[in-house]
Amino acid sequence: MDFQISAQQREMVASVRSLAQSEFKPNAMRWMDGTFPWENMKKLADLGVLGMSVPEEYGGLGLPILDTALILEEIAKVDYVTAMAVLGEAGVQTRVIARYAPASIRERILPQVVSGDCILAVCMTEPHAGTDVANYRTNTRIVGDRVILKGTKTLISRAPEAGMFVVFTRVDGKPGREGIGCVLLEAGTPGFSVTGTYHTMGGENLHEIQFDDCELPLENLVIREDGFRKLLTAFNTQRCLNPSISLGLAEGAFDEAVNYVRERTIFNKPISDFQGIRWKLADMFKDIEAGRGLLYRACLTANPFPDPFMAAAAKIFCNEMSLRVTTEAVQVHGGFGFTDEFPVSRFYRGARYGSIGGGASETLRDLIGKKIVGEFDVVDGIMGLGMF
Numbered sequence: 001m002d003f004q005i006s007a008q009q010r011e012m013v014a015s016v017r018s019l020a021q022s023e024f025k026p027n028a029m030r031w032m033d034g035t036f037p038w039e040n041m042k043k044l045a046d047l048g049v050l051g052m053s054v055p056e057e058y059g060g061l062g063l064p065i066l067d068t069a070l071i072l073e074e075i076a077k078v079d080y081v082t083a084m085a086v087l088g089e090a091g092v093q094t095r096v097i098a099r100y101a102p103a104s105i106r107e108r109i110l111p112q113v114v115s116g117d118c119i120l121a122v123c124m125t126e127p128h129a130g131t132d133v134a135n136y137r138t139n140t141r142i143v144g145d146r147v148i149l150k151g152t153k154t155l156i157s158r159a160p161e162a163g164m165f166v167v168f169t170r171v172d173g174k175p176g177r178e179g180i181g182c183v184l185l186e187a188g189t190p191g192f193s194v195t196g197t198y199h200t201m202g203g204e205n206l207h208e209i210q211f212d213d214c215e216l217p218l219e220n221l222v223i224r225e226d227g228f229r230k231l232l233t234a235f236n237t238q239r240c241l242n243p244s245i246s247l248g249l250a251e252g253a254f255d256e257a258v259n260y261v262r263e264r265t266i267f268n269k270p271i272s273d274f275q276g277i278r279w280k281l282a283d284m285f286k287d288i289e290a291g292r293g294l295l296y297r298a299c300l301t302a303n304p305f306p307d308p309f310m311a312a313a314a315k316i317f318c319n320e321m322s323l324r325v326t327t328e329a330v331q332v333h334g335g336f337g338f339t340d341e342f343p344v345s346r347f348y349r350g351a352r353y354g355s356i357g358g359g360a361s362e363t364l365r366d367l368i369g370k371k372i373v374g375e376f377d378v379v380d381g382i383m384g385l386g387m388f
Contacts, residue, residue: 045116076248080350
């Protein structure tokens, strides 16, 4: 087993790190009021980063999931809001378009994702149903060579900025999981409106969207059958990219904590001289490295999507690890950690999102538990679960 990233990956990470540290870090507070970081996105587009999940034939980089996770981790070390904006271009919505959309849509939209001219949004959660996909009420009717989309989605990122929406919907009212499909809708379509805004503790805004009999070409119904399985398969990517942001937030908070304990003095000596502080740093370090190992390993199972159980385990651990590390970073800073003048308060607030979005920790624990109960062999043990 090789636990080193390649020279090419190191070069790529170094380029993103240089930009993030020099230009994103000093201005991170600018985006905490819900303003979309267009300025940062343009700079990342110039680096090619926004095309990392776009196939090469459409001008993208077509990077493996591990490379994408490395980039998101680096951005999240300094700016949660920008990292979440980039996740929208690298996550499930781009991969759904690249894998399932007809050539005419791929050729028109994906180059705009690479250039930063088209922001994407994925629409899953409904006011009464988040994880409970089988009870979605948003519905798409097929009428000849057209489809009619009607319903409501909520807690949607980037809705005012997005140029295209990847909407998971019921098809022709078919009940249960078997009735789930996916339709693509462009901003400005008659009947589409953003009807509500929620400002989050992490800094970004989330929105409610209304589809009032939006009429679309039949080709925009990109997933018509077996949509639930395809949704979950694509969504496993999100369960590696979401925790990469959690990992980055933990690392950013750890960096701030180390710098602070070296400089802060009490009783005429730096607080790094106190054993209790050093032990906190040691625990933060081991947690980060355990999360890194689990996440990177989950990313490497992708073919083209990650193993669902490894991705679930990595997401749970990194989400919860990030909360522990950012909490301790605030504690190390004392009262200053509770103020906006010190970055650790931003890292803490951003970390709280991880275990909610992209699959709640409770849901993922149940997913893993079912596999263990159903497939665990007392002779082969954990090795027999096929994750190694």
